[in-house]
Amino acid sequence: MTSIPNVFTQDELGWTPWLEPLAESELTERHWTGLVDASRSKSPYFMLLAHDPEVLEARTKADKDIFYNPNGGLPRAERELSATATSRHNGCIFCASVHSRFASTHSKRRDDVQRLLDEGIGADLGERWNAVKDAAVALTDTPISFGPDNIAKLRAAGLDDFEITDVISASAFFNWANRLMLSLGEPLPANAA
Amino acid sequence: MSSDLIDQVLSITPGSHLDQLRRHREVARDNIQKAYEALFTPHDASQVTALERFAIASFVTGLHGQIVLADHYAQALSDSEGGIAIAALINDEIERGTTEGPYGVYLAGPLSAENKVGPLYSVAPANRSHIGNKLSAALEHAHLLVFRPRDASKAALQALVDAGWSTPAVVTISQLVAYLAFQVRIVEGLSTLAATVATTPGLPKVTPASAIA
16 A cells, blocks of 8 residues: 655656546547647546547647747746746645656756755745745735736846746646646555556 | 737737737747637537536636636626526625635645645535536536645545536546636736836846847
């Protein structure tokens, strides 16, 4: 009997759905298009979302552009920081595990990332990272508490408006992703997946 | 020419500052719109009807207090067949359901210290008898996802199934609420950014990296 992870971690976790994903034998051309990458047919998460393939396709393409587009804007590490802070605030242990690892890999600041996971959204990560983290957290509040002060702090930390837009997009996107991951299944220890 | 909803609700004109910022991530921009179209003019509306989609959207954006989108979806609901009959009821439920999030309870362990309790929403009995158990269950699930996503559970998902929603319907409803949580934040974030640009004298004009490269 393995136990469900109950702390934030940078370790690799598994995830198991609470509803039946599609089986590969059920996939039509419409589903394959929705999966975007054929390899995603190996993921129970994407195979569950493939029940609504048009939405999945748009979700996946938006995700990739917001996080992977290398053309200017915010460094990848800080897009991942925005995603991690959002996931930490919403309480998505699975999403935070994936994106904290990416934040660490791209920033080489694993200890700072770990402090965000351990101490939570009040962790002091230095001026620039605090500005990104606090903006992501304010965007995650409902009602949204993001305001001119957040933008002033981001600008004071040296971010231009293209970078600020990436902070907003990454946090907003994880307010989408967290709600799917949290509500359609649960994390597992990696070796139990 | 623009049929993009975010451009419409924020009155973004071609070549403006926000237009440049959005077009810097053109694939995301296009697919945010495509997701909206896939959710509200779906390929298959047999599992979740247009009326149900707009009722949930009006509720979710109203709970967020994001006025321009709440107005958009309230109007779309009223314009849907049968929508006028429930629009006032949805407004009533928005008032009843409004609170502050995220809150919720973690699985017992070190994170229990961060547990934050808050209201557990359910549709008012009189309204439930009017819109039925099925749509009521969807609104209750939407409230859970909006304000206390960490409280999501297998039992909460089962409540949707028990109310008569199929697995594809549950996936669509989950995407709908999650997408709207995203959309309100994009709109709120960009409008806040635009407002500070207008009030920050001497802000240096930024050039998109794509124009430099």
